[in-house]
Amino acid sequence: MVSRLLKSLFSAADGATAVEYGLLAGLISIGLLGGLGAYSDGLQATFDTITAAIEAARQ
8 A cells, every 4th residue: 555655756846847847936036036145236336337327427
């Protein structure tokens, strides 16, 4: 009885796609966060340059 239950659990592939989609979403979000962290310094420098130009133009 127990071996039959274990066989049915390991052979069932119904929930595998949901787990795979969850893993893919997790990996994509980790990649996006890493990329955003690397990109944020350059973006901050660009905004600082724009802010300085606007403040200089106002004076």
